[in-house]
Amino acid sequence: MKTIFDFNPTNEEMFDLFSYDKDARTLICGFSVLPVPLERYQESASDKGKIFDIALLLEHRNDPKAKxxxxxxPDIEQQYRWEFDDQQIPV
Structure with a gap:
């Protein structure tokens, strides 16, 4: 299955979308900086999570393929667009 990394995101895109530093392979969560190797993402992200990440990246680029x-x-898109913080759908 494709992941966001198949679309060659720039370091700037990764930071803008996910607070992820591609070069240092770290993710900023609040006041913490966590090491996140690419291999861990590929192993642990669900299929829907990978699709969500790709959709976000393509939308960020104004690429019509995001649709x-x-x-x-559609369930995750609806949650994302309506910002339902209290009703989480597992990704």
């Missing part, structure tokens, strides 16, 4: 990926996860 194709959002269509695969």
């Amino acid at each position: 194709k990926y959002w269509a695969k996860i």
